[in-house]
Amino acid sequence: MIDWWQQPLAALTDAQWEALCDGCGRCCLHKLQDEDSGEVFYTRVSCRYLDTDSCRCTQYPRRSALVADCVTLTPDNFEALEWLPTTCAYRLRARGEPLREWHPLVSGDPDSVHRAGISVRGRALSEDHVHPDSHEEHIVHWVEEDN
Template identity: 55%
Template sequence: MTDDPIDRSGLAPRFWEKKPLAKMTPAEWEALCDGCGKCCLNKLEDEETGEVALTRVACRLLDDATCRCAQYPIRHQFVPECITLDPKTIQDNMYWLPQTCAYRLLAEGRPLYDWHPLISGTAESVHRAGVSVRGMTYSEFEVADEDWEDHIIEEPL
């Protein structure tokens, strides 16, 4: 998978169907990321209902072309509030994860979509399926906080 920044080599076939999230290795955990970029979108939460809406306004570190964090290993140096999603934090953070997110799907006992790179064999499949945010975001530096509501998107894409 030369087009994929995540090394998915050496992983057991369909490991996600046999192993619970809490038992996954760091490599397996990272391989679950489909590269859609939706987790890096800024969200608005309705204080009364708790409903979370995605916006086209992305974290300053999101690379709009690759749908990946441009500084993933050191992102907390730039965005201290960036949430580290792991088996310990998944339950507390599922409410804001995208509907199509592999972590959310597996935590809810649902299967991965056919376009997921672990199934399709290519990172481009998420983009071809129209599920990623490639080419459709604005940097948080471009949009004033009070204007984020103007950029709400329906989910799933």
Template identity: 50%
Template sequence: MRERFWEHYPLEELTAEEWEALCDGCGQCCLLKFQDEESGELAVLNLACELLDVHSCRCSDYAHRLERVPECTRLTPERVEEFRWLPHSCAYRRVAEGRKLARWHPLLSGDPERVHRKGVSVRSFAVTSRGVPEEQYEDHIIAVIPID
């Protein structure tokens, strides 16, 4: 990877390896979300995709996630701005907005566990959606985000 690539290149010019390295491992993009058709608001649940390992905050089958979970969020350099719900801490969002990476980011700190110690990841509160009936999803809403 190129040295401090996130500071020198736009997202569209990153290699696949650099793009993947930019992920901070928070797991927030893997939380289930539902958009209210009338208000446009996005409800975020503490339920994680069935493939998310809620301890590591990494996908347990990343290579095949799109086949196994068709509604999986496919974040690409071209689509980052579509996902306005990405947390302000998200490295993809930060770089797209011209901001610096957070000091705890693994590319700066060298410590992939720091995102968890800082409380940025879903490790401390997410549970897998596996086995939770859809009629109980409303009980798992942790945030409502207005979407313009």
């Protein structure tokens, strides 16, 4: 029997789609893009609505209304979002790859993503505490990005 998280993304229910999120919080970090190369750089600066302990949005149902550039992932748009982390379950599943062993759906433990060092817990800084012109000073390159 195939587990539901191994099914094609287009076949998932809304609840199953949401459950694929590993809770790393990386999609809620501010990113900078090089105008010449198009390369995307993650910063450790998070959206003000990210709870940096749980790595979940405190305003999830209203996030798109509160944050103009907040992107709602759907089966129709996620493939075009090249900035998603390489460890993101949506990217992995789209490529037919299995979820990582630390993913809560595999481990059965929602804290496994944090213990594995994949989440932004303890590493993110709310945009409320960072001047908008200083985001470049907060670019990060986490070794475990490709775990």
